[in-house]
Amino acid sequence: MALPTYQDVMLPLLQAASDQETKISDAIERLAQTYQLSEAERTQLLPSGRQTIFANRVSWARTYLSKAGLLATPRRGFIRLTDEGRQLLTTHPPRIDNDTLMQFASFRAFRTRDHDPVDNGGLQPPPILAHATLTPDEILRATHDELEAALAAELLQRIRTGTPAFFEKLIISLLIAMGYGGSVTDVDKALVGKSGDNGIDGVIDQDPLGLDRIYVQAKRYGEDNPVGSGAIRDFFGSLDRVKASKGLFVTTSRFSPSARDTAEHLSKRLVLIDGDKLTRLMIQHNVGCRIQETFYSKAADEEFFE
The missing domain is CATH 1.10.10 (Arc Repressor Mutant, subunit A)
Structure with missing residues (x-):
């Protein structure tokens, strides 16, 4: 219930x-x-x-x-x-x-x-609870989620209208913001150079010492053009040629069920990130967006009043 x-x-x-x-x-x-x-x-x-x-x-x-x-x-x-x-x-x-x-x-x-009403230009006071079933903090969280959903949609649209090179650079920038590969000065070094070279668009260190590497494939597709299982197998073959054990496949669209099933059963570790997850990670790590305003939700300190 x-x-x-x-x-x-x-x-x-x-x-x-x-x-x-x-x-x-x-x-x-x-x-x-x-x-x-x-x-x-x-x-x-x-x-x-x-x-x-x-x-x-x-x-x-x-x-x-x-x-x-x-x-x-x-x-x-x-x-x-x-x-x-x-x-x-x-x-x-x-x-x-x-x-x-x-x-x-x-x-x-x-x-x-x-x-x-005297202090706000004669406007009628808005009700504290605009939604009868939600508490004030639930309203705040729902509003926050709605704002993030709108931001995610805008980010995805901007990525899709950018160049393939920009998309590849964005992926590396996101991975660096997440703690992989070092600093932002390593972005250009992490890019292979020629888009789609051997099916690999970027290589980034998984740890600061470079003991292990993540190979990246980026597909800037439209919403109605999902990544299929064939693209996953091609990427797997590219990883095999460079003797890599793990790879990251990122797309601005989505992965078909067969693509996800293929990635799940291959012998190498493949992580799939679709457009929805990509924009959530960008927002979480402040890549391509910035904090516009901060609100603090505070409550009475019960121990203070004891």
């Missing part, structure tokens, strides 16, 4: 709290049992790896219930039902979500804080 959203768990979390202090970790466990989450669902981590997705969503539910005055946090890691929260439960609501919380003045103030 899909993990419940942070708004889904608002009512169960309020019900899990009591007049006495309740440990938030116990409430999370109780909710996991309520939703009959599998072990995989319970342990699925955020991209940061510091917290599970389910625990994060419960924490956001706690935050918004607290902003509405329905939950109190008497000390670190604990929650307690407030009089307002107890009163709301007596009405037996079928669900509690952001619309429910808007009836409380403290939550309305929280939703509109820092968005005074």
Whole structure:
């Protein structure tokens, strides 16, 4: 089953709290049992790896219930039902979500804080939660992913309209940025010179001492022109002629299933990088792109306030 959203768990979390202090970790466990989450669902981590997705969503539910005055946090890691929260439960609501919380003045103030119409030219304040099923940090990550997808598409288009020589140089620059072959001054040295010479476009040291080498084949193809198994076998033959044990095949398109199957069963180690993976690596290692703006996601330091 899909993990419940942070708004889904608002009512169960309020019900899990009591007049006495309740440990938030116990409430999370109780909710996991309520939703009959599998072990995989319970342990699925955020991209940061510091917290599970389910625990994060419960924490956001706690935050918004607290902003509405329905939950109190008497000390670190604990929650307690407030009089307002107890009163709301007596009405037996079928669900509690952001619309429910808007009836409380403290939550309305929280939703509109820092968005005074007088200070922003009379514009109406945008809602904090534009997506009903996503927490604010999930919205931030989704926006980040969308920006990276757009950047990847732009990078791939620019590579496809460049020259074959530029593409080969880009591959070597990326490998150097990833820690292979030395410094950027080694780029030209790593290129074979004549595109497609013996089926090999570049040679780069795998380690700083040059004890092992990676042979590179680059194919600047269009989206509708996948690399087939024949090109993989040709590259394998080129590696065999230079007595190489491993090679890297990079394309701006994709590899056909038969090409991937061929590479998997050959006696030499061949790594295949298609256009999607290529642009992801470029973004990760800042090749062909640069940081435009940096945002920091911060949280209260609980230890500071103890």
